[in-house]
Ligand SMILES: NC(=O)N[C@@H](O)C(=O)O
């Protein structure tokens with residue numbers, strides 16, 4: 001079994017795919033009579049052309065993913081960005097590949113949010129649908145709504161599958 005290894009979720013490592021949404025090591029300015037720190041413009045919402053507009057949603061995933069998880073597909077949103085912001089401080093996994101006509105499995109990168117970090121995928125970045133580690137997880141989503149189709153999916157051959165191990169559990173016996 002080919003397993004993906006984790007890359008540290010830093011602004012630099014994630015830059016080819018989008019933005020890390022976090023207050024850690026970020027500048028802020030004080031507002032509201034000095035009572036509040038504003039971490040300004042951590043990411044930009046791209047709603048593309050035409051009638052695109054930014055919308056805010058919540059993804060609630062009652063059951064966490066099961067591991068080892070086979071990477072069966074990646075998807076992309078060519079018309080706009082998509083941000084995932086944890087609402088319950090639960091760690092979650094992020095699997096991405098650079099923008100291209102088709103995803104390059106060898107260029108896939110796996111990241112782990114510590115539950116405080118969010119991510120904003122730039123338009124066209126290939127990514128796996130939300131991968132959660134704990135039941136009943138909820139994340140705030142900021143992405144695009146419009147008339148143009150905005151979700152391309154590419155499915156991989158089971159015979160040459162990549163797998164994801166649970167980041168906090170020992171690999172099952174017999175896995176590489
Ligand atoms: N389809 C949808 O709204 N969700 C995906 O885009 C995803 O990245 O989880």
Ligand code: NI
Nearest residue numbers: 075077082127
């Ligand atoms: Ni998506």
